[in-house]
Structures are given as C-alpha cells and as structure tokens.
Amino acid sequence: IVWTKEDGWQQPELLPYGPIQMDPASSVLHYGQEVFEGLKAYRREDGSIVTFRPDENAKRLNDSARRLALPEIPVELFVAAVRELVAADAEWVPRGADQTLYLRPFMIADESFLGVRSAERARFMVIASPAGPYFSGGVKPVSIWLSQQYARAGRGGTGAAKCGGNYAASLLPQNEAAAQGCQQVLFTDSATPDTIDELGGMNLFLVRADGTLLTPQLNGNILEGITRKSLIELARDRGMAVEERELTVSEWRAGVADGSITEAFACGTAAVITPIGQLKATDFTIDFGAAAPGPTTLALREELTGIQFGTRADTHGWLDLVVKG
Ligand code: PMP
Numbered sequence: 001i002v003w004t005k006e007d008g009w010q011q012p013e014l015l016p017y018g019p020i021q022m023d024p025a026s027s028v029l030h031y032g033q034e035v036f037e038g039l040k041a042y043r044r045e046d047g048s049i050v051t052f053r054p055d056e057n058a059k060r061l062n063d064s065a066r067r068l069a070l071p072e073i074p075v076e077l078f079v080a081a082v083r084e085l086v087a088a089d090a091e092w093v094p095r096g097a098d099q100t101l102y103l104r105p106f107m108i109a110d111e112s113f114l115g116v117r118s119a120e121r122a123r124f125m126v127i128a129s130p131a132g133p134y135f136s137g138g139v140k141p142v143s144i145w146l147s148q149q150y151a152r153a154g155r156g157g158t159g160a161a162k163c164g165g166n167y168a169a170s171l172l173p174q175n176e177a178a179a180q181g182c183q184q185v186l187f188t189d190s191a192t193p194d195t196i197d198e199l200g201g202m203n204l205f206l207v208r209a210d211g212t213l214l215t216p217q218l219n220g221n222i223l224e225g226i227t228r229k230s231l232i233e234l235a236r237d238r239g240m241a242v243e244e245r246e247l248t249v250s251e252w253r254a255g256v257a258d259g260s261i262t263e264a265f266a267c268g269t270a271a272v273i274t275p276i277g278q279l280k281a282t283d284f285t286i287d288f289g290a291a292a293p294g295p296t297t298l299a300l301r302e303e304l305t306g307i308q309f310g311t312r313a314d315t316h317g318w319l320d321l322v323v324k325g
Contacts, residue, residue: 003071005120012081014088025112027119032165033109035064038269040100041086043093044310046325052308053318054079056226064161069118070107085126086322094130102131134270141277141292144184145177151190159221170200182280194248197221202271203228207263207296212241227267234303256286263294273301
C-alpha cells in the first residue's frame with residue numbers, strides 16, 4: 001500500500017512475492033526511515049488459522065512510525081492486510097508444535113531526494129515465511145552475553161521503536177555474543193550500565209523464589225513486547241505478583257547467589273518463552289545449570305502457546321480467526 005502526503009493511503013494490492021522496484025535515491029536507503037513488526041499465524045488442531053493480537057502490532061507500528069516521522073496506518077487497514085495475506089497463504093501455515101507462518105509487516109519511506117528531511121511518500125508491505133523454533137532444540141536453555149561495550153539505545157533515541165536502525169546497531173554485539181558461544185546479547189542502559197534493558201530481539205524476565213515475576217519497566221529504551229505485555233496479564237490471572245521496575249545485573253547476580261532469584265527467561269514472538277541457562281560477561285558467569293528451564297518458565301510457556309494453538313481458552317479474546325477449521 002502506498003501513502004502520499006496529498007492522498008493518504010491508497011488501495012491495497014495482493015501481489016505474488018518478488019523483487020520490488022526502488023529508486024537509488026529513495027530516502028529509506030540513505031536515512032533508515034523504516035519501521036517493522038513481527039507476528040505469527042498459528043494452525044490449530046481443527047485446521048483453523050489464527051493470528052495473535054494483530055491490533056497490538058498495528059498500534060506499535062504506529063508508535064514506531066511517529067518516532068521515525070512516518071505516517072500512521074489505520075489499525076483496520078493493517079489488520080485487513082495481515083488477514084488477506086494469511087488467507088491467501090493458508091497452505092503455507094504449517095502444522096505442528098512450534099511451527100508457524102511468520103509475518104513481517106513493514107513501512108519504508110520511499111521518496112527520491114538527497115537532502116535530510118522526512119519523506120512525503122511511504123510504502124507499507126507485509127511478507128510471510130514459514131518458521132520453526134527460533135532457537136534450535138525447543139525449550140533448551142540459551143546462553144546470553146552481556147554487552148559491556150555497546151549500547152542498543154540511548155536516552156531520547158529510538159530504543160522504544162521497532163526500526164531497522166536499532167537492529168543495525170545490535171548486529172556487531174550479536175556477533176560478539178556468538179563468538180562467546182552465546183545465542184543472544186543482553187543490553188543494559190547506556191547511561192547506567194548496570195540497568196538491564198532487553199536482549200537483541202527479546203524482553204527479559206526474572207523469577208523470584210517466592211514466585212514474583214520481575215521485568216524491566218518501559219523506560220523509553222526498550223521495546224514494549226507484545227509477548228511481555230501478554231505474559232504480565234497471564235501471570236496476574238494466575239495470582240502471581242509482577243514487578244515492572246528498574247532491574248540491575250548486580251541484583252540478578254546477588255539474587256542467584258543467595259537463592260532468591262531462581263529462573264530467567266527471554267520472551268518474544270520469535271522466541272516465545274525461552275529459558276536462560278547462562279549469563280556470561282567478561283568478568284563473571286551466572287549459571288542456572290539444571291534449574292533451567294524452571295517450573296514458572298514452563299508453566300507460562302504452556303499457557304501462552306496453549307492459547308495460540310487453541311488447547312487453552314482464549315479468555316482475553318486475543319486471537320483473530322482468519323481461516324475457519
Ligand atoms: N525486544 C526486541 C528488541 C525485539 O526485537 C522483540 C521482538 N519483536 C521483542 C523485544 C519482543 O517483542 P514481541 O513480544 O512483540 O515479539
């Protein structure tokens with residue numbers, strides 16, 4: 001769908017997957033004026049296909065778009081585009097645990113000029129790809145690397161937006177994590193480096209021995225994960241306490257050492273809920289060993305995937321039915 005300042009959003013089109021034409025002076029190529037989303041379509045036992053909270057993705061895309069000086073797209077238009085693509089690609093929605101069709105809605109500035117200003121023409125597209133588990137090995141615990149040299153976001157920056165530039169900044173630290181044998185990188189706050197923000201592509205939760213969930217508050221630097229938001233609601237439904245507040249690496253280390261923090265997990269659309277088995281840094285390692293995955297991590301994972309795949313009741317009305325079974 002194309003947007004221009006004069007005419008707004010034009011008629012959507014469903015096209016076969018293939019290359020797109022772009023002018024070499026298109027502003028997105030030079031100034032990174034781009035935002036995106038990630039969500040999944042799930043096939044349930046009865047053959048029906050659903051997506052999970054697509055309206056939340058639409059709202060977040062618009063929050064990101066505002067920060068990147070891009071136009072907002074009506075939520076209904078976003079949701080209709082996702083529905084139309086999923087329905088057209090229904091045969092590509094796989095069956096089976098952890099098997100999904102990953103959907104990537106994105107918006108790019110697409111006006112040709114070389115001066116630095118926001119574009120007056122944009123395009124919104126959605127592409128899809130079948131996906132298996134993000135980390136091989138299912139719910140096997142992952143190791144994460146504490147990035148002490150690089151920050152993902154700074155105060156007043158674009159950390160809370162889902163824009164390509166944030167990921168460009170996280171690629172080198174992610175490579176550094178891989179070189180350390182870790183699957184993900186943990187970012188802390190650039191101004192107060194003990195303060196935990198999030199992982200390269202996931203939010204972080206810690207579980208206290210008394211069952212309380214701890215997660216960094218939305219501080220303007222981290223992405224408001226839809227999985228994070230949903231888990232907070234599911235945990236509260238179960239009577240669990242959830243604290244959204246500043247969390248530090250020191251508190252995590254001390255809590256593991258004295259037994260008051262018993263589990264840690266990463267969450268996101270791609271990672272679902274993945275237990276953290278180890279946090280590595282240049283000068284220390286926290287090891288959850290045989291304690292990962294812990295019972296709270298597994299119970300929340302079961303609850304969330306149960307709703308998505310239709311084995312648990314969708315009491316919050318989070319599913320959008322796209323294809324009937
Ligand atoms: N943080 C970052 C940096 C991410 O890329 C993602 C994935 N979108 C998340 C958190 C988790 O967000 P969600 O639960 O909406 O997938």
